[in-house]
Amino acid sequence: MRLIRGLKNLKLLSRRDDFILSQGCVATVGNFDGVHLGHQTILEQVKEKAEALGVPSVVMVFEPQPREFFQGDEAPPRLTGFRQKFEAILSYGVDCVLCLKFDENFRSYSGMGFIEDVLIDGLKVHHLVVGDDFRFGCDRAGDFRLLNQVGERAGFSVENTRTVTVDGDRVSSTRIRHALQENNLSLAGRLLGHPYTIRGRVVYGRQLGRTIGAPTVNIMLGRLAPLRGVYVVDVELPDGRHRDGVANIGLRPTVDGRQPSLEVHLLDFAGTLYGQRIAVTFRQPLRDEIKFDSIDELKDQIARDLDDARAWIADHGTVANQH
Numbered sequence: 001m002r003l004i005r006g007l008k009n010l011k012l013l014s015r016r017d018d019f020i021l022s023q024g025c026v027a028t029v030g031n032f033d034g035v036h037l038g039h040q041t042i043l044e045q046v047k048e049k050a051e052a053l054g055v056p057s058v059v060m061v062f063e064p065q066p067r068e069f070f071q072g073d074e075a076p077p078r079l080t081g082f083r084q085k086f087e088a089i090l091s092y093g094v095d096c097v098l099c100l101k102f103d104e105n106f107r108s109y110s111g112m113g114f115i116e117d118v119l120i121d122g123l124k125v126h127h128l129v130v131g132d133d134f135r136f137g138c139d140r141a142g143d144f145r146l147l148n149q150v151g152e153r154a155g156f157s158v159e160n161t162r163t164v165t166v167d168g169d170r171v172s173s174t175r176i177r178h179a180l181q182e183n184n185l186s187l188a189g190r191l192l193g194h195p196y197t198i199r200g201r202v203v204y205g206r207q208l209g210r211t212i213g214a215p216t217v218n219i220m221l222g223r224l225a226p227l228r229g230v231y232v233v234d235v236e237l238p239d240g241r242h243r244d245g246v247a248n249i250g251l252r253p254t255v256d257g258r259q260p261s262l263e264v265h266l267l268d269f270a271g272t273l274y275g276q277r278i279a280v281t282f283r284q285p286l287r288d289e290i291k292f293d294s295i296d297e298l299k300d301q302i303a304r305d306l307d308d309a310r311a312w313i314a315d316h317g318t319v320a321n322q323h
Contacts, residue, residue: 001091004098007106010113010122020096024124026050027058027098028133028161029108031065031173035088036162037193038164038171045129053126056095058119061085068223069102077226084199098123111142114152116167131161149209151253166191167199180226183285195234197281198225198249198262202273216248219280221260225249230286232309234319235266236279242319243269246309247280250289265302283319284312 004010013019026049032039043059045070050057058115063082068075080088086097100106100118109117114136119125128147138144147158166170172193179188189195200219217235228250247264264280286308292298 002096003086004096005101007100007118007122007274010098010100010118010138014122014124018058021058021123023055024053024055024126025058026053026094026127027060027119027123027125028127028129029060029136031090031270032064032085033060033173034176034192035085035092036079036171036173036176036191037166039159040092040193041164042161043089043094045159047093049127049129049159050095053266055126057091057093058098058123058125059094060098060123062100062106064102069107075223076174077224078222079173079180079196079226079282080198081174081200085089087199108138109136110139111137111146112136112150114142115147115154115196119156120154122311125156127156129161130160143196177226183227183229185282185285195281195283196227197279199277199279200262201246202276204274216263216265219262219264219278221249223261224251224260224283225262227241227282230305231282231310232266232284232286234281234283236262236281237273238276238278243267244318245269245280245312246286246305247282260289265306265315267306282317286312 004013011049012171014021014024025116026046028042028046029130030039030042035043043057046057049110058117061082065075065078082099087096121127128151130144130147132144134142134147139259144158144160169175177189178189179185179191185196198219198221202217202219203220204218228249231247232248235243235246237243244267245264246267247262248261249260262280264278286305290301292301
């Protein structure tokens with residue numbers, strides 16, 4: 001079992017003798033948006049301690065993320081959707097992800113209630129890795145100090161997360177978000193430990209691209225991404241092959257788009273990808289997202305975008321030859 005959804009399921013499973021966490025665990029708590037270099041270091045901390053204690057490693061995350069619950073559409077854009085985040089966490093060797101629904105009921109938990117119900121009764125935690133600025137509970141009473149105090153009585157230990165810096169500043173999701181919003185793909189990639197990539201399932205769009213000579217594959221985004229505009233991209237297909245592409249990410253203002261989406265035109269590709277998952281890696285910004293006065297103007301601009309992309313690829317190499 002790699003994913004546990006919800007506190008109710010955690011409580012039901014915790015009563016079973018064959019539950020993966022029946023002998024306890026080493027856990028950490030956070031948003032893990034982007035699973036960047038700082039997060040990767042935390043995951044290593046958790047895994048090292050779990051192996052030393054001979055128990056599973058657990059990462060606890062929330063859906064929606066707390067700031068999304070409190071701020072709604074004003075919350076910062078996500079670096080990754082839940083599935084991509086979940087798969088990334090598991091790829092670093094974590095045994096289990098606990099996803100708790102952040103709603104009014106969960107919001108009402110006191111600091112002690114969270115410790116007793118989730119950490120002690122649910123996870124049977126032996127060791128917890130959290131930042132010393134970690135705060136939780138409706139009363140804001142939950143902090144590193146309280147965890148240490150309760151841990152001494154209840155038999156679990158608490159460890160501070162290690163800080164990772166790049167160019168003298170701490171690696172954080174906020175810093176990566178700002179880098180992407182400024183189209184600094186190089187810095188974002190250094191902070192993430194890899195180029196910025198969005199993974200998702202191809203869905204049916206309005207198929208407008210086919211009528212203007214640039215058919216696209218479409219990924220619907222639950223929330224706006226930190227990037228907006230047109231980019232040269234590398235697309236990894238379901239079979240592992242790579243193709244060059246040109247992507248528009250945003251709201252598609254010319255066609256009255258309201259749902260955030262990622263549309264990708266694959267260069268020199270024929271086939272269908274509906275229902276399959278692809279990975280889109282952003283290589284180079286081409287222009288901002290613009291609202292055009294007519295579809296003809298949009299069509300002309302797309303033709304220029306494709307020419308610009310091919311020129312950039314000619315200078316920097318095609319991804320099909322790099323994999």
